């Protein structure tokens with residue numbers, strides 16, 4: 634619990650047996666439940682997550698977005714924190730981000746890694762991220778510094794307003810588009826964090842995912858993605874279905 638809010642951490646994991654122990658190593662005590670969405674891992678991801686006390690949800694449909702949808706549906710916290718299962722995102726920032734969300738009355742925080750993605754080996758990722766940020770500005774008229782970041786902190790109830798169609802890596806930009814464009818309903822902010830070296834093998838296919846995510850932005854902008862039911866029902870519908 635954190636300031637009377639129940640906290641869920643959701644991680645999509647595809648072969649992250651090396652990353653999961655790293656996440657747990659300095660996980661703050663305020664996290665009440667950890668959901669590992671295991672995406673057909675062929676290593677010991679599920680076993681290791683289970684041994685650490687996580688709730689393991691198996692998602693057979695392959696993809697970052699598909700795994701996230703399964704994990705988010707299972708989360709019960711008032712506030713959901715997300716990150717990769719590879720140890721890259723800073724767990725010790727969680728209480729600070731929760732402070733900002735709760736004390737300042739935000740609904741959605743997305744974390745910006747760009748200050749720490751300055752290594753020469755990362756130039757292609759930085760460039761690709763910037764191209765996607767630029768097209769978000771061009772197509773949707775709002776600015777985001779790190780459209781591909783996978784660390785978000787948000788109130789679970791906003792899921793009823795989000796239409797999340799993507800089962801792929803484009804899920805990351807889509808959740809920001811959905812949350813940050815609904816300015817009247819959802820109060821959003823982007824905040825900087827640091828970003829560590831990953832444990833285990835990267836699943837990112839830079840060229841494939843980069844072009845796919847760019848194409849996705851156009852399809853989203855011009856309404857070519859079809860409908861997606863919200864991951865949680867609005868409260869009045871929940872009451873009716875429980876009755």
Ligand SMILES: Nc1nc2c(ncn2[C@@H]2O[C@H](COP(=O)(O)OP(=O)(O)OP(=O)(O)O)[C@@H](O)[C@H]2O)c(=O)[nH]1
Pocket residue numbers: 644645646647648649672695696697700716717718719721783802831834835836837838
């Ligand atoms: N790419 C990908 N990731 C998946 C999939 N299913 C689950 N994941 C998880 O989604 C997270 C993001 O993938 P990463 O390989 O970390 O991608 P990235 O963060 O862009 O790249 P790195 O900076 O190298 O970590 C990881 O926790 C993966 O294990 C999948 O089908 N594809």
Ligand SMILES: [Mg+2]
Pocket residue numbers: 717719721831
């Ligand atoms: Mg990662």
